[in-house]
Amino acid sequence: MLTELSIRDFAIIDEVSITFKEGLTVLTGETGAGKSIIIDAIQLLAGGRGSVEFVRHGTKKAEIEGLFIVEDAHPVYKKAGQFGIDISEDGMVVLQRTITNQGKSICRVNGKLVTLAILKEFGQSLIDIHSQHETQSLMDPDRHIELLDLFSAEQLSSSIEDYQSVFEKYQMLNKRFKELSENEQEMAQRLDLLEFQFRELQEAELVPKEDEELSDERNKLMNYEKIYQGIHDAYHSLYGEQKGLDWLSHAMTSLESTADFDEQLSKLSEELSNAYYVIEEITFQLSSQMNELEFDPERLNQIEGRLNEINRLKKKYGQTVENMLEYASRIEEEIDEIKNKDSHLHRLEQQIHELGQDAVLDAKNIHDIRKISSEKLAEYVHEELKDLYLEKAAFEVDIQIKEGKSTDPVFEDRHVKLQKNGFDIVKFLITTNPGEPLKELHKVASGGEMSRIMLALKRIFSRHQGVTSVIFDEVDTGVSGRVAQAIAEKIYGISKGSQVLCISHLPQVAAMADTHVRIEKQVHDDRTSTVVKEMNEEEKAEEISRMITGAELTETTFEHAKELLAMASKHKQ
Incomplete structure (x- = not known):
């Protein structure tokens, strides 16, 4: 609120x-x-x-x-x-x-x-x-299908979801069919572009994760001196006379001599021995890395060149090597589609036909649910209109099937136009005078009747919106008397x-x-x-009194206002 x-x-x-x-x-x-x-x-x-x-x-x-x-x-x-x-x-x-x-x-x-x-x-x-001039969706025929679906949402929701899933695929295939079949010149230009792009990506001979691995290698080569110095210093701190391993060996030997006399010292001796052999292994690996480490300026130039080439391609085809390889795969399929257009068009036609008929079956299910819901909605509206002194009014939900073209799917021996919410056209029709034909809501002439019809519909749809x-x-x-009282009660009901x-x-x-x-x-x-x-209660009575007379407050109108308030209170209870 x-x-x-x-x-x-x-x-x-x-x-x-x-x-x-x-x-x-x-x-x-x-x-x-x-x-x-x-x-x-x-x-x-x-x-x-x-x-x-x-x-x-x-x-x-x-x-x-x-x-x-x-x-x-x-x-x-x-x-x-x-x-x-x-x-x-x-x-x-x-x-x-x-x-x-x-x-x-x-x-x-x-x-x-x-x-x-x-x-x-x-x-x-x-x-x-x-407002009296703008009744939004209730008076807009294009929105009536949404309101009917809102009224029957509990029964319709899963059927609509199933239909829309099929309809989206159907739309995508139709779009692809149109692209392939309509403009020969555009397709030829598209083929030239795709073949150039595919050739450029193939010649690049991209390998997954290549850019990441090359960047790591470049980083090592550019920091060769720091890496070598770090390994060298670490190795010589551990290996040699009076260095780290030498002192660790001395400590290990000293502790082993006490191990037989104390269980706790025995455990410490074992842990120290394990640490010694781990550090000794690290020392051997440092020596190996130091011997293998080599600065190759030519290799650095090769890496820079390759990374520049990959980055150039990234600007055109994707942010990573994987993105570019995926793009190459997609355009390879599209090239095949364009080169073998006729067979692809034939296959697309078959798929469109099958999906279209699947969508028609789902749309028929939606149509049947709407038919049942429309009868229930009409009953509700008649009850509401009766309360508003339009008991002779007739309301009906008109549901028609939208006609399609010869290329559209077939339902009951006729082509139908599929839309995002099925193949139905929904209109709310009403007549307020017996013997008169039903008309669309927005064509009802009387302002007072329009107000009551809108309130009746609003009373129903407000529960669902x-x-x-x-x-x-x-x-x-445009209303007065008993109709005004009915409208007041209806508005209160909505609240x-x-x-x-x-x-x-x-x-x-x-x-x-x-x-x-x-x-x-x-x-x-x-x-x-x-x-x-x-306003407080006393001020309410005074204001209502002024609304009754449109002039100065009198004792009679004040009593009438109090009576209206008492009637309203009784109605609420």
């Missing part, structure tokens, strides 16, 4: 810090007080498009910062791991967005600089914003599963709030600023 929001020098906001709580928080206030500006700030925090117009006049930059607390299993942890961002044990995620008066946008997640695209990915997994905060910006526009922040002009929605915040506009020293205030 969003627990803290700080905004500085943003539009007409000088500096505001708001603490949000669980459940339903309703923000109210006069038109133009800055309610939607706060939602704009949250939208920017979620990766929305910025503008210098958001920077408060006379300041250098606008700053927005949001603190979120997430549970252990939240999808944001996976994103954090993907982008190398740490999340503390208490699940704190801090999103920051700065917009300068020159139009530059600076984004951070938990203090780490990120691109706007990455901030957007985090924002979309934490915040879901809905995993976002921590759902934000409604005046989605209740039982996710934190909900709601800007509303409906007193019924305000009465349902767990936390009621009033947004006010003040003028001080000829500058306008926005002030945020959390």
